[in-house]
Amino acid sequence: MTEQNSEIQRPMAALVPGAEDPRSPLVELSHVEKHFGELHVLKDINLTVGKGEVLVVVGPSGSGKSTMCRTINRLETIDSGVIRIDGRPLPQEGKELASLRAEVGMVFQSFNLFANKSILDNVTLAPIKVRHMDRKEAEDLAMELLARVGVDSQAAKMPSQLSGGQQQRVAIARALAMHPKVMLFDEPTSALDPEMVNEVLDVMVELAHEGMTMICVTHEMGFARKVANRVVFMADGRILEQNTPEEFFEHPQTDRAKDFLSKILTH
Amino acid sequence: MDSFLMLFSEYDVLHAFLVNIELTLWSALFSMLLGTVLVMMRISPISSLRAVAGGYVEFFKNMPLTIIMVFMVLGAFAQLKLSFSDVFATNFFWLAVCGLSLYTAAFVCESLRSGINTVPLGQAEAARALGLNFMQSATQIILPQAFRGSVAPLGNTLIALLKNSTVAAAASVSTETSSLMSEMIEYHPDVIVSIFLIFAFGYVILIIPIGMLTTYLSNKLAVRR
Helix, strand or coil, X not given: CHHHHHHXXXXXXXXXXCCCCCCCEEEEEEEEEEEECCEEEEEEEEEEEECCCEEEEECCCCCCHHXXXXXXXXXXXXXXXXXXXXXXXXXXXXXXXXXXXXXXXXXXXXXXXXXXXXHHHHHHHHHHHCCCCCHHHHHHHHHXXXXXXXXHHHCCCCHHHCCHHHHHHXXXXXXXXXXXXXXXXXXXXXXXXXXXXXXXXXXXXXXXXXXXXXXXXXXXXXXXXXXXXXXXXXXXXXXEEEECHHHHHHCCCCHHHHHHHHHHHCC | CHHHHHHHHHCCHHHHHHHHHHHHHHHHHHHHHHHHHHHXXXXXXXXXXXXXXXXXXXXXXXCCXXXXXXXXXXXXXXXXXXXXXXXXXXXXXXXXXHHHHHHHHHHHHHHHHHHHCCCCHHHHHHHHHCCCCHHHHHHHHHHHHHHHHCHHHHHHHHHHHHHHHHHHHHHCXXXXXXXXXXXXXXXXXXXXXHHXXXXXXXXXXHHHHHHHHHHHHHHHCCCCC
């Protein structure tokens, strides 16, 4: 495992422009609680993510990791606690929330490309409507991003004509077009055929190396080992462990984590 | 056969159908606009708007059309002095369009709502996650897909509207088909079967193409996912 240690020494926030204190928290959750009816899905969640940090959230299904991810841009509301992005608490519904969401990129498990829009329009929509960029400029930006994720040749097609892996790469480009401060990945590869997982992970690895702040809920342990600065282990709505990937995978502290890892790593 | 020729030469049946088609087209336009506004209110984040639109739909959906049409004449026109024109026929034509539109908008709203239910929640979430506000996500993402997903129920609503346009007789539109039919029966009770057949086939001829077009469009426009 030692040869992997050198790989995770990726540049920290120094590469991110405007980061005065490289370790100042960009995303901060404190004492976050959430219920779905009777079900207590998030229990006293405390988490900080620094600028340029890549955080991987793992845990058994139903552990609340997706819910936590979705609370960060308020796709899920919370019952109590505070979530801050770049020092600002999450606003209530309305204009301010929309402008905050514009700065938090989100990639979904089911891609969620707009089915009534071409690939190009999927990427240009938000820059034009939210950032008021002119069409030409937005299209140039979109083509550049689509080229970066390797689907620029599909720009004129509709989402349903693309493979899952291609769709997910477009979804990443769509989020990047807003120049987000942080990217949230909610199980981005879970709905993909196995042979398409890598093409999406490659894009994510590249993003991580470029210094993007990322919060990734994923089951891809290889990805976690390769690029994560920190692995967060959740079970039953709580954060049970936070550690560097090598420490977490080699020396899990809790029985719950040991049990989880033994189930996913023995095949 | 002679009876048909006699009826057609004595009465302007085609004009009567034209009046119903006109009533239908105007009402379709206005009810579509109002129904779209209503459905946007129903899915809006503002609970008072949702409640108003919900109340509207429940009220008009459960109200017999005849009562609405009679109200347009005796209530809106006679009591509330709502008038569109000094010309008798024009005025009652638009009062009937009003009544039909108000009534049909409730059904358009419900049709569109069924279309909205075909749009996966993820589409709206993705729009919100990108920073689009409610109006932007509704007009750019949700409604365009909802319209394409509700072609079939909208077609049925249009068919119902065309048939309901005969209730305009209750709003004193005397030139439309059901008024003409009553008139023809009154003067020619001996050929009553022929009279029925004329109007029955007239509507069948009008409605069958709408149904075919609806089926064609709902396949053609279906959103591929």
